[in-house]
Amino acid sequence: MDSTNTGEHTELDDLALPRSIVMRLIKQVLPQKSTAQKEAVKAITNSATLFISYLTSAAGEISSTNNRKIVMPQDVLGALEEIEYPEFANRLDAHLQAYEASLKEKKLKLPQVDEDKSTKKSKMDPRYKAVLNKDNETEEYDRDELEQEDVAEELAQEDVLSDREDMDMETAENPVEDLAEPNYIDTIHLTDATGNPIDEGSSDSDVNESESELHGSPNN
Amino acid sequence: MERPLGKTVLPLSRVKKIIKEDEDIHSCSNASALLVSVATEMFIEKLADQSFQLAKLQKRKGIQYRDVADVVRKDDQFEFLSDLFSI
Numbered sequence: 001m002d003s004t005n006t007g008e009h010t011e012l013d014d015l016a017l018p019r020s021i022v023m024r025l026i027k028q029v030l031p032q033k034s035t036a037q038k039e040a041v042k043a044i045t046n047s048a049t050l051f052i053s054y055l056t057s058a059a060g061e062i063s064s065t066n067n068r069k070i071v072m073p074q075d076v077l078g079a080l081e082e083i084e085y086p087e088f089a090n091r092l093d094a095h096l097q098a099y100e101a102s103l104k105e106k107k108l109k110l111p112q113v114d115e116d117k118s119t120k121k122s123k124m125d126p127r128y129k130a131v132l133n134k135d136n137e138t139e140e141y142d143r144d145e146l147e148q149e150d151v152a153e154e155l156a157q158e159d160v161l162s163d164r165e166d167m168d169m170e171t172a173e174n175p176v177e178d179l180a181e182p183n184y185i186d187t188i189h190l191t192d193a194t195g196n197p198i199d200e201g202s203s204d205s206d207v208n209e210s211e212s213e214l215h216g217s218p219n220n
Numbered sequence: 221m222e223r224p225l226g227k228t229v230l231p232l233s234r235v236k237k238i239i240k241e242d243e244d245i246h247s248c249s250n251a252s253a254l255l256v257s258v259a260t261e262m263f264i265e266k267l268a269d270q271s272f273q274l275a276k277l278q279k280r281k282g283i284q285y286r287d288v289a290d291v292v293r294k295d296d297q298f299e300f301l302s303d304l305f306s307i
Contacts, residue, residue, distance in 0.1 A: 018234070
């Protein structure tokens, strides 16, 4: 049984999603008291990584046929049809709208956020550590490392991503302006306000995200 | 099971890392990465649920590796995974 799903897939392991989070998602759909064998969880985790590649590749194809360099949300939605997961589209669309609404909200709040930027920053770290410590009760070190690494990466990547987005938005003619515009304006606004508040906003929401997720878990 | 809209429980940076593995992808907007991430959550739930249905048919309470493999073998929606399961 083991030989079929271990061995040659080392690069998949590097790209694996955190086991604890995948486990939590699996547990959510199972009745209480049911379990999932370790190999099964691993298989599902690796499947999830492949799903991301599969969906991304389909979305990338749609954007390149439209002569766009950036993969836009509507490409992802279109790709679901392509890879035969149309049943996900409605819910994803709802997520997209909520996400865009929250971006707009952040934009309005930004001037005040600017003022207490330093206090916010100092608050952020301990809070995050507290969350991690709490998590230690159930999960081992590897998860800790993963999460921290993730946040650092997130900070680095966010910059690159929004920079590129910014540039391409200006040059590329966008068929769906409604979707592109909020991002664009947001980026401008963020960079105008201070030196690098893009990191500020994204890392902050990330922390909140993982925090609420961790708090919620015992109830599920 | 219903989570707040516009958010994902998966680490976005990890999802982006996997997205960036694709050499055909020039760049990907943050909103797109979020959607991919949420879709992946739904995918995990779907695969787990279908695996559990097979376990239940055999009067088991736990998902085993073969349940996941059987889902991939039987359901066209999961055909793209067949290499992973050496089917």
